[in-house]
Amino acid sequence: MATTENRLHDALVKHEAVLLKDWIASQAKASGRPMTAAEGQQLEARCSGFLELLRQATREGGDDIMKPEWSAARDFLTQLSAARARAGSTPVETAMFIFSLKEPLFNLMRNESGAQPLAEDTWKATQLIDRLGLFTAEAFQKTREEVIGRQQQELLELSTPVVRLWENVLALPLIGTLDSARTQVVMQNLLEAIVQTRSDIAVIDITGVPTVDTLVAQHLLKTVAAARLMGADCIISGIRPQIAQTIIHLGVNLEDVTTKATLADAFAVALKRTGYAVVRVKNDSGSMS
Amino acid sequence: MERIPILKMGDFLLVTIQVDMHDRLALALQDDLTEQIVKWRAHGVLIDISALEMVDSFIGRMLSNIANMARLLDAQTVVVGMQPSVAITLVELGLPMKGIRTALDVEKGMRTLRSYIEANGDGQGGDGNPEI
Numbered sequence: 001m002a003t004t005e006n007r008l009h010d011a012l013v014k015h016e017a018v019l020l021k022d023w024i025a026s027q028a029k030a031s032g033r034p035m036t037a038a039e040g041q042q043l044e045a046r047c048s049g050f051l052e053l054l055r056q057a058t059r060e061g062g063d064d065i066m067k068p069e070w071s072a073a074r075d076f077l078t079q080l081s082a083a084r085a086r087a088g089s090t091p092v093e094t095a096m097f098i099f100s101l102k103e104p105l106f107n108l109m110r111n112e113s114g115a116q117p118l119a120e121d122t123w124k125a126t127q128l129i130d131r132l133g134l135f136t137a138e139a140f141q142k143t144r145e146e147v148i149g150r151q152q153q154e155l156l157e158l159s160t161p162v163v164r165l166w167e168n169v170l171a172l173p174l175i176g177t178l179d180s181a182r183t184q185v186v187m188q189n190l191l192e193a194i195v196q197t198r199s200d201i202a203v204i205d206i207t208g209v210p211t212v213d214t215l216v217a218q219h220l221l222k223t224v225a226a227a228r229l230m231g232a233d234c235i236i237s238g239i240r241p242q243i244a245q246t247i248i249h250l251g252v253n254l255e256d257v258t259t260k261a262t263l264a265d266a267f268a269v270a271l272k273r274t275g276y277a278v279v280r281v282k283n284d285s286g287s288m289s
Numbered sequence: 290m291e292r293i294p295i296l297k298m299g300d301f302l303l304v305t306i307q308v309d310m311h312d313r314l315a316l317a318l319q320d321d322l323t324e325q326i327v328k329w330r331a332h333g334v335l336i337d338i339s340a341l342e343m344v345d346s347f348i349g350r351m352l353s354n355i356a357n358m359a360r361l362l363d364a365q366t367v368v369v370g371m372q373p374s375v376a377i378t379l380v381e382l383g384l385p386m387k388g389i390r391t392a393l394d395v396e397k398g399m400r401t402l403r404s405y406i407e408a409n410g411d412g413q414g415g416d417g418n419p420e421i
Contacts, residue, residue, distance in 0.1 A: 191373030198393050226376040231369060231391035231398070 007117065008109075008125055009058040015108050016051060022104030023047055030096050046097075050076055063128045065135060074135065081139035085147070094140045098133040102126065160186045162193040169270045170199045171263070175208030183219035187226060194232045201270040202227055205263045207238030217252040224257050233258070233273070237266035293318045295325050301333040301402060302326065302364075303395075307340050315351040322355060326362045333402035334359050337395055339370025349384040356389045365405055366390065369398035 012019065024047055028035055035043065053073040061069030077098075084094045102125075109121050160182070163171045172190050176182075190202060204220065206212070224234040237260040239247075247254060260266040271278065293314060296303040302325055304318070322334065336352065356366035369392045379386065390405075392398035 187377060188373060191376060194393070195373060198397075200393065200397070222380045225385040226373070226380045229368075229376040229379055229386060229389075229391055230371045230373065231393040 007112075007121060008128075009055065011105075011108055011112055012051065012055045012058060015112075016055070019104050019108060020044075020048055020051060022107065023051075023101050026100045026103050027096065030100050031093070046080065050080075063124060063131075065128070065131050073132075077132065077136050078139040081136050082143040085140050085143035091137055091140055095133050095137045098129060098136050102129050105129070156182060156185050160189050162189050164193075164197055164199075165203065165267060166271065166274070166276070168197070168199045168201065168274050169267070170194065170197060170202040171205060171267075172202060173205045173208065173263075177211065178209060178216045178219055180215075180219070183216075183223065187219075187223045190223060191226060191230060194227060194230055199232060201233050201235065201273060203235045203237055203263065203266045203270060205238040205266070206236060206243070207240070207263070209243075212243050212246055214250050214252060217247060217250065217254070221252075221254070221257070235260060235266040235269060237261070237263045292321065295321055297325070297329050297331070300331060300406070301335055301399070302329065302331045303335050303337070305337040305340075309343070310341060310348045310351075312347055315348055319351065319355055319358070323358055323362065326359060326364050331364050332406050334364050334366045335395065335398050335402065336366065336368050337370050337398075338368060338375070339372065339394075341375060342372060344375050344378055346382050346384060349379050349382060349386070353384065353386045353389060356386075360388070365402055367392050367398040367402050369393065369395055 024040075024044055027043060027047075028040075050073070053076055057065075057070045057073045061067045064070070065074065080097065081094055105125055106122060109125065110118060161173070163173065165171045170190070170193055172186065174186065178186070190204075193199070194202060204223065206220070209216065220236060224236070227234045235258045236254070239259055239261060258266075258269065260269065268278075291308070291314065293304060293306055293308075296305075302322070304322065308314070325331070326334065334355075336355070338352075352368060356368070359366045367390045368386075371391065390401060392401050
């Protein structure tokens with residue numbers, strides 16, 4: 001007596017051409033827009049490729065898609081999901097690749113088998129396809145998360161430049177919300193730049209930081225303390241009126257740190273401490289009335 | 290037993306930590322340094338820790354203690370050349386070493402010490418908390 005899996009396998013072998021044609025048609029219908037010739041060809045190649053793998057897998061692997069016999073089919077789906085995730089497809093479109101196989105497959109089985117095994121077969125097949133569909137969605141999600149992770153990393157690197165303002169004066173313009181991970185990078189970059197440039201003074205400008213909570217303030221204080229331990233002084237500048245209010249309401253103690261309202265003020269202090277002065281060379285009286 | 294050498298340079302004592310600080314070495318340094326300060330009547334101590342890659346809370350507190358002891362003996366301490374990783378560790382450990390003066394390198398440390406001693410004059414230790 002043929003088991004359910006084998007009946008599925010037999011059906012796949014026997015009616016491959018019909019199944020392929022119906023599957024492609026059903027996907028074209030699901031996508032809701034006409035396909036170009038190139039897209040159609042690509043889809044056909046993918047579908048026939050997957051049917052081939054499905055046939056092999058159902059022959060030996062039964063219906064547990066985590067078995068080693070299914071690894072080729074799983075790899076195929078992972079690659080497909082990854083490609084679609086990168087190309088910007090929606091999760092629904094990606095999962096549809098598998099779910100659209102249901103209709104042609106069930107039609108086929110209805111024509112093929114009698115009434116009694118039909119319910120059982122349909123149940124088995126639907127379970128199998130659902131599992132494959134979920135697997136696809138998961139692979140899709142994983143690729144998306146990788147993309148997001150990479151972007152976060154890039155953002156981290158982009159957002160922490162250490163600028164040399166003057167001889168022995170560094171500036172660190174902070175933009176965006178500070179969290180622990182970012183502060184760690186900021187701190188390390190700043191301290192390394194201090195060592196490299198032998199700077200005595202570092203100006204941390206927080207004009208671009210939208211909100212300051214206790215955690216951010218804590219991080220700032222830690223950075224200042226670490227720089228001080230290495231022998232450099234920190235000035236915090238760019239404190240907006242609201243942020244000044246927030247800091248006081250939160251009860252954060254910034255008394256040990258030099259703070260200035262603008263980067264220009266901080267720079268003036270830094271120049272004074274390093275023994276420089278800015279002098280106007282030419283008194284240009286004609287430019288202003 | 291190995292010891293950390295203490296060099297005398299005029300009014301100052303120069304300590305360069307070249308090896309990994311372990312606890313016994315730190316205690317020995319504390320003994321030696323206090324003795325040498327009294328012996329040479331030094332007014333400044335410069336501790337170069339640029340070769341120190343790792344610290345723990347014990348070594349951190351030790352540095353802080355040494356500075357405080359030196360202050361009691363009327364000598365100012367400057368710790369120079371701290372590595373970024375060491376600074377981060379000390380801050381994370383909650384040891385911001387409030388009383389210690391720091392400088393980026395030996396040259397700047399010397400300048401700090403000299404200007405402090407010139408500003409405060411001899412024998413006037415004060416409360417050890419001068420403005421720079």
